[in-house]
Amino acid sequence: MKLTLKVWRQKNNQTLGRLETYVLEEVSEDSSFLEMLDILNEQLIADGQTPVAFDHDCREGICGMCSLTINGIPHGPDGGTTVCQLHMRRFNDGDTITIEPWRARPFPIIKDLVTDRSSFDHIMQAGGFISVRTGSAIDANEIPVPKPVADYAMDAAACIGCGACVAACKNASAMLFTSAKVAQLNSLPQGKPEKDRRVLAMVNAMDEAGFGSCTNYGECSAVCPKEIPLDMIAKLNRDYIVAQTKSIFTKVG
Amino acid sequence: MKLDSKIPAGPLSEKWSNHKFKMKLVNPSNRRKYHVIVVGSGLAGGAAAASLGEMGYKVSCFCYQDSPRRAHSIAAQGGINAAKNYQNDGDSVHRLFYDTVKGGDYRAREANVYRLAEVSSAIIDQCVAQGVPFAREYGGLLANRSFGGAQVARTFYARGQTGQQLLLGAYSALSRQIGLGQVKMYNRHEMLDVVKVDGHAKGIIARNLVTGQIERHAGDCVVIATGGYGNVFFLSTNAQGCNVTAAYRSYKRGAAFANPCFTQIHPTCIPVHGDQQSKLTLMSESLRNDGRIWVPNDTETAKKLRTGSMNPNDVPEDARDYFLERKYPSFGNLAPRDISSRAAKEACDAGLGVASTGLGVYLDFRDAIKRDGEQTIKERYGNLFDMYQCITGDNPYQVPMMIYPAVHYTMGGVWVDYNLETTIPGLFAAGEANFSDHGANRLGASALMQGLADGYFVLPYTIGNYLGEQGIAAAGKVTTDAPEFDAVEKDVRDRTERLLAIKGKTSARTFHKRLGDLIWEYCGMARSKEGLEKAIAEIQALREEFWRDVRVPGEADELNPELERAGRVADFLEFGELMCRDALMRDESCGGHFRVEHQTEDGEAKRDDINFSFVGVWEFKGENVEPALHREALDFEVAKPSVRSYK
Known part of the structure; x- marks a missing residue:
């Protein structure tokens, strides 16, 4: 199939970017979207031009590295899919496709389609863990976890930290990302002791990193490649209010 | 070069305990004076960096991705083995050890494998405590499934995303240490060489991938946990960035490389679609619990299936060859990976292959769906089925999947002794980057086990021993000013x-x-x-x-x-x-x-x-000069080599 691509090119954080147009004559419909970009880059290298920088690694939809906004939608037109799992059979011969990076202030552009998402790591470092010393755990079966709770925790834990939720949100809110981790850890018995401390610290880190607030549009969940539901944000808000209230009367954590 | 595997004396089951007792310790208040460099943030590197940081060492951790959470351990699907015997089906440390040695076709070091089996239980405990949401039974206790090369159900899993969940567990522990200032994380950095001072590894040269700056990092010892070299095949199930650079540069600086030809070809991958392909996608081996592998009996039918003029569901039962069940009746579709892969290749070489290229065999869930219902199969493998459909456009609930072997894992790696130390003193190798535990073939669900064993339960001891031997006077002595x-x-x-x-x-x-x-x-x-x-x-x-x-x-x-x-x-x-x-x-x-x-x-x-019956250990002798071969003899005191039969 023949395609016209409009790709965001930006040399670095200091310069302005713009959309450049490229034409690809022959793309197999069995190729993945990123394989299509590989073809573009091979073509650019052969023509003596600079290839397009984009983030990608596992190419099987789990590492969360790939991060492209395709025709205005993070990860492209299919629901529940990362860019690397999007295949060209989804497009038509002769299509024009616009490819942009994640757009959000807390994710500054490094080059072309590559952004810096270390603000997500900072949220995790603030409280996205259960404090357990290596070697100090009790036998795994000593803490029974009801199956529905374990399944719920797994639903939340499926988040791959790609940042599409932020890119889709008009407020650049990281609530879905943060809530997924809070919901996973706060719902498990192992995570209860640090429940309040965790939610306060993570929300605080989120605000410090410059992410906006949630205004319940649900774009985040709509583009989430792992289909993390909005209920997670409700859980975050609930846990946050409880922790805030407690902190008025007593020292939390 | 003299190889000393430093296997402790005494009976197999007591080696690790005795060795731990004899090892040097570093006093908690002295640990902060030592700086440990960990390259790689996957299961082995992430777990080691988190554990060492928690113990009080100053740690620097490097990864080429934009976050440690993206290391390729994340892509492991099926599960992690542990000798918990929660199923009461006869599992034990000894059986896990025995299965692993046999599965590796008697080319692994017994003492290392025994230790791996010994610490396997503690890994599950650790991960559960971290909040890893393993699958559970209705009673709230952990569920298990069986995996290739074993006749007991000892595999713990988190849907089809076990690697992801274990890695996120290690990443959360690492994040905690980064937040506490114990670990300094260097994202988007690639190690390009190792620096030796007086023969010991004392630092690395890394490139900051964002600025391109070449940086020096000095430490008291270096761990490489940089994964395997499967991408030498170009097409593999590895991530695009996986590479051999850190391991190979270490080799060129004097770290011997062991068994590089031992690579694992995984039987259940999605077949190649064409020239523009950049990677191969694995379908978890767990699918072989319920899927039946077959090809048609005759080449005429195969031809029709290849061109699409016949639907695989219309091939009658007696025209199908369930070749694994036929050849290996006691293990059937759960025969080990090397054997299953070769059997698929033989079928395709004989002209019986399906897929448009002729390089594919069926993995059919028809009977399982009939037996257990679509809902049950969906619960077990839903995400894998979705992934398959997303990549191929076919619905595996309705037509059989097509699979073909692909490069998946590399058993060979940097040679290490019992302490996971390479032939460069002070340079350690962990996880897939080293060679020690899987011999000539790795069993399913053993890679996650080994990565975490090395990171959580081996390196924290053996690195302390190395640093203790060097003495506190040596701590932090080497700086980046060294010539x-x-x-x-x-x-x-x-x-x-x-x-x-x-x-x-x-x-x-x-x-x-x-x-x-x-x-x-x-x-x-x-x-x-x-x-x-x-x-x-x-x-x-x-x-x-x-x-x-x-x-x-x-x-x-x-x-x-x-x-x-x-x-x-x-x-x-x-x-x-x-x-x-x-x-x-x-x-x-x-x-x-x-x-x-x-x-x-x-x-x-x-x-x-x-x-x-030896480990082939290669020593670098110079550019374009033939490397020297050394042999580490393998002695089997307990698991006596026998013909490996899965019939």
Whole structure:
């Protein structure tokens, strides 16, 4: 199939970017979207031009590295899919496709389609863990976890930290990302002791990193490649209010 | 070079306990004076960095991705083994040890494997405590499933995303230490060389991939946990960035490399679609619990299936060959990976293959859906089925999946002793980057176990022992001003400049693909003396062409993915030759290493214990000079080698 691509090119954080147009004559419909970009880059290298920088690694939809906004939608037109799992059979011969990076202030552009998402790591470092010393755990079966709770925790834990939720949100809110981790850890018995401390610290880190607030549009969940539901944000808000209230009367954590 | 595996004396089951007691300790208040460099943030590296930081050491951790959470351990699907015997089906430390040694076709070191089985239970405890949401029964206790090469159900899993959940567990522990200031994380950094001072590893040279700056990092010891080298094949199930650079540069600085020809070809991957393909996708081996593998009985039917003029569901029962069930009745579709892969290749070589290329076999869930219902199958494998449909456009609930073997894991790696220390003192290798535990074939759900065992429960002890032996007076003595850093940094800079200066016509990716084709053809599922000799000559020629004609666009001082790729391909072009040399030297068949000259009448691998019961250990002797072979003899005191039969 023949395609016209409009790709965001930006040399670095200091310069302005713009959309450049490229034409690809022959793309197999069995190729993945990123394989299509590989073809573009091979073509650019052969023509003596600079290839397009984009983030990608596992190419099987789990590492969360790939991060492209395709025709205005993070990860492209299919629901529940990362860019690397999007295949060209989804497009038509002769299509024009616009490819942009994640757009959000807390994710500054490094080059072309590559952004810096270390603000997500900072949220995790603030409280996205259960404090357990290596070697100090009790036998795994000593803490029974009801199956529905374990399944719920797994639903939340499926988040791959790609940042599409932020890119889709008009407020650049990281609530879905943060809530997924809070919901996973706060719902498990192992995570209860640090429940309040965790939610306060993570929300605080989120605000410090410059992410906006949630205004319940649900774009985040709509583009989430792992289909993390909005209920997670409700859980975050609930846990946050409880922790805030407690902190008025007593020292939390 | 003298190899000392430092296996502790005493009975197998007491070696690790005795060794732990005898090891040197570092007083908690002295630990902060030591600086440990960990390269790689996957299960082994992430777990080691988190654990060492927690103990009080100063740790620096490096990864090439934009976050430690993206290391390729994340892609492991099926599960992690542990000798918990929660199923009351006869499992034990000894059985896990025995299965692993046998599964590795008696080419692994007994003492290491025993230790692995011994610490396996503690890994599950640790992960559950971290909040890893393993699958559970309705009673709230942990669920298990069975996996290839075992007759007990000892595999713990988190849907089809076990690697992801275990990695996120390690990442959360690591994040906690980063937040506490115990670990300094260097994202988007690639280690390009190791620096030795007085013979000991005391630092690394790394490139900041964002600014292009070449940086020096000094420490008291270095851990490489940089994964395997499967991408030497170009097409593999590895992530795009996975590479051999850290391991290979260490080899060139004096760390011996063991069994490079031991690579694992995984039987259940989605078949290749065409020339534009960049990677192969694995479908978890757990699918073989319920899926039945078959090809048609005759080539005519196969032809019709290939062209799409016949629907696989219309092939009658007696026209199907469930070849694994037929050949290996006691293990059936759960035969180990090397055996299953070879059987699929044989079927396709005989013209019975399906998929448009003829390189595919069916993995059919029809009977399981009939037996257990679609809902149950969906609960077990839903995400895998979705992934399959997303990639191929076919619905596996309605038509059988098509699968074909693909490169998945590398058992070979940097040679390490019992302490996971390489032949460079102070340089440790962990996880897939080392060679020690899987012999010539790795069993399913053992990679996650080994990565976490090394990171959580082995390195925290053995690194303390090394540092303790060096003494507190040595702590933090080496700084980046040392002249040794000048020399290594110059080498790294020269090489980068050389790559950029060639300005040839051909992209690094094209060279990589050509190398991959050679390795797959001659050093893949079937290897021969003739083919390997040919491959060595062709790789040398390809390498020469690379250094004459590669085109690396862009500059050194910016984010330059093509420069990164070129550096990695350059190393693969040297490493590929080493791999073929090792395969040529090993004139026997064992595990994943199948020399066509050595097979039984019915095509099974024929091991030669008299001549090849050793680890093939290679020492670098100089550029374009043949490396020297050393042999570490393998003694089997407990698991006596026998013919590995899964019939």
